[in-house]
Amino acid sequence: xxxxxxxxxxxxxxxxxxxxxxxxxxxxxxxxxxxxxxxxxxxxxxxxxxxxxxxxxxxxxxxxxxxxxxxxxxxxxxxxxxxxxxxxxxxxxxxxxxxxxxxxxxxxxxxxxxxxxxxxxxxxxxxxxxxxxxxxxxxxxxxxxxxxxxxxxxxxxxxxxxxxxxxxxxxxxxxxxxxxxxxxxxxxxxxxxxxxxxxxxxxxxxxxxxxxxxxxxxxxxxxxxxxxxxxxxxxxxxxxxxxxxxxxxxxxxxxxxxxxxxxxxxxxxxxxxxxxxxxxxxxxxxxxxxxxxxxxxxxxxxxxxxxxxxxxxxxxxxxxxxxxxxxxxxxxxxxxxxxxxxxxxxxxxxxxxxxxxxxxxxxxxxxxx
Numbered sequence: 341x342x343x344x345x346x347x348x349x350x351x352x353x354x355x356x357x358x359x360x361x362x363x364x365x366x367x368x369x370x371x372x373x374x375x376x377x378x379x380x381x382x383x384x385x386x387x388x389x390x391x392x393x394x395x396x397x398x399x400x401x402x403x404x405x406x407x408x409x410x411x412x413x414x415x416x417x418x419x420x421x422x423x424x425x426x427x428x429x430x431x432x433x434x435x436x437x438x439x440x441x442x443x444x445x446x447x448x449x450x451x452x453x454x455x456x457x458x459x460x461x462x463x464x465x466x467x468x469x470x471x472x473x474x475x476x477x478x479x480x481x482x483x484x485x486x487x488x489x490x491x492x493x494x495x496x497x498x499x500x501x502x503x504x505x506x507x508x509x510x511x512x513x514x515x516x517x518x519x520x521x522x523x524x525x526x527x528x529x530x531x532x533x534x535x536x537x538x539x540x541x542x543x544x545x546x547x548x549x550x551x552x553x554x555x556x557x558x559x560x561x562x563x564x565x566x567x568x569x570x571x572x573x574x575x576x577x578x579x580x581x582x583x584x585x586x587x588x589x590x591x592x593x594x595x596x597x598x599x600x601x602x603x604x605x606x607x608x609x610x611x612x613x614x615x616x617x618x619x620x621x622x623x624x625x626x627x628x629x630x631x632x633x634x635x636x637x638x639x640x641x642x643x644x645x646x647x648x649x650x651x652x653x654x655x656x657x658x659x660x661x662x663x664x665x666x667x668x669x670x671x672x673x674x675x676x677x678x679x680x681x682x683x684x685x686x687x688x689x690x691x692x693x694x695x696x697x698x699x700x701x702x703x704x705x706x707x708x709x
Contacts, residue, residue, distance in 0.1 A: 344416035344452055345380025350408040350445060352376075352400050355697045357669055360661035363392065363479040371396030372669065374695050375403060375444035377452055379416040385452025386694055389444035390612045390639070395437055402432070402441040411445060418449035422618040435590025439615035446616025447642070447691060454690030460675065461642070461692070462685050465621075465649035471682040472647040473501065474640070477659045481506035481537070485518060491660060492525040499681040502531040502558060502655065508539030512548055523555045533584070535561035542571050549579045559584040559606050569594075572603035584608055587637040590615070595623050599632050610637040611646065624650055638662075641693055644676045644683040656683050664693065671696040 357370040370392050377385040389399050410428050414421055422442070429438050454464045476495035480488050488505065495503045505522055507515045523532055534557055540548060545563040552560075559582045564571045566588035576583050585598050586608035598604040607627050611620045620636075627634040628651050635655040636643035641664050647654040658678055661667075665674045675692025677684050686692070 343381070344383055344449075344456060347377060347412050347414055347416040347421075347449075348380055349378035350375065350403065350412060350448075351378070352403050352444070353697070354396060354400050355669060355695060357667050357698060360666060364482050367393050367479075370667070372695065373400050373403065373441075373444055375448045377416065377445060377448035379452055381416075381456065383452045383456040385448035385450070385455065386691065387444050387447030387449070387451055387616075388612075388693070388695065389440050391440060395440070398437050399441045399444070402429070402437060403444055406432070407441060407445055416449055416452065418446045418453070418616065418618050421449070422446055422616065426615065435594070435613075435615075439590045439619070440612055443612040443614070443616040446618050447611075450617045451690035451693070458689050460645065460685050460687060460689060461617075462645040462648040464690075465617075465646070467648045467685075468651070469648055469653070471684045472644055472654065472656050474644075474656045474658045474678050474681050474683050475502035475504065475531075475533075476500040477504040477657045479506065479659060479662070481509055485521060488518060489521050489525045492522045494660075496526045496530060500530065501681065502533060504533040504535055504561070504657075506537060507534045507548070507552070508536035508563075512551060515548065516551055519552050519555050528556075531558040532556065533558040533561065536563045538562045538565050538588075540564060542575055545575050546578050549575075549581050553579070553581050557581045561585070561608070562588070569597055569601050569603040572598070573601045576602055576605070582606055584635075586610070587613065589613075592619060592622050592626060596626060599627070599630050604632075606633045606635065608635055608637040611639060611642050613637075617642075617646070620646060628652060640678065640683060641674060641676055642691060644678075645685060645691075647683070648685065658683075664695075668698045669695050 353374040355372045359369050362368045373389040375387040432438050454461050478491050540563050561584040582605035584606035585604040587610045609623050640656050640658050644656045647656050664670050671694040675688040677686050
């Protein structure tokens with residue numbers, strides 16, 4: 341990373357982002373906490389923390405007080421700062437709000453280093469491929485069947501080799517009908533993954549997967565509570581479908597436990613929830629050494645750039661209508677381009693993300709009129 345001198349300031353802003361289509365009755369929008377890191381060199385980094393439902397004010401408060409108080413005056417080096425900061429905050433919790441808040445500063449420092457060097461995040465990390473495979477994903481448990489099938493057909497037409505839908509939270513017979521309809525819509529040659537979002541008990545998961553496995557499933561994601569690694573390991577011993585976990589695991593130690601206990605075949609770290617790029621890279625190195633499959637969770641603007649620098653090819657998740665650009669919060673061109681089911685970088689230095697508040701943009705538009 342570039343020598344940015346010391347961190348001289350940390351500024352935050354909470355941005356409420358309405359979703360194009362709600363993710364359910366209780367998730368109508370995202371909450372993004374923009375973080376700006378000011379450095380002695382004059383370089384400013386733009387990062388963010390993110391939560392789709394609750395906790396945004398707690399995240400912002402942690403950044404505005406404990407994180408800022410500890411970090412300002414120290415070297416503006418994300419890799420050197422991360423562990424001392426995590427140890428300092430550990431009494432507040434090893435993960436969750438703690439690591440989500442830490443991610444904002446970590447991302448901002450990586451961004452500052454990339455901007456100072458004039459290099460994209462992918463190139464700063466050591467890009468090893470020019471493009472990454474993207475798969476179609478949707479938060480669609482609440483969709484009527486006709487809407488779900490229409491979405492699956494859009495994915496097929498877009499050329500995705502893998503698509504993922506939600507299951508659970510409704511009767512098994514209805515899940516069978518919905519998965520069957522999606523399999524018919526996409527045909528036999530496209531991979532199909534399902535995501536239960538922690539909705540099942542162990543016995544419910546075994547019964548459901550026993551019925552749904554005939555639709556040739558690439559993986560089942562979070563069938564049980566994400567914290568229940570022992571339960572996932574037991575379930576894995578009873579089923580043939582690979583288990584994917586990781587979007588709700590927050591530290592390297594939990595990822596290591598998931599692999600070593602046999603709880604998961606596929607790991608899906610979310611770069612914000614694990615605390616930023618610095619711990620994500622540690623998790624990726626562990627997965628590579630353990631010969632465990634890894635695919636980043638959500639946030640393709642960052643996950644896609646990480647995938648270009650990982651030692652093994654990784655799939656990038658593109659949730660319909662949930663990219664930063666589609667949500668209207670990018671002030672400038674996106675750092676990534678997705679077309680023909682592949683992701684490439686557009687050449688913007690650092691993370692390449694400059695955020696705007698859609699509410700402020702709407703007010704400006706009204707004033708102009």
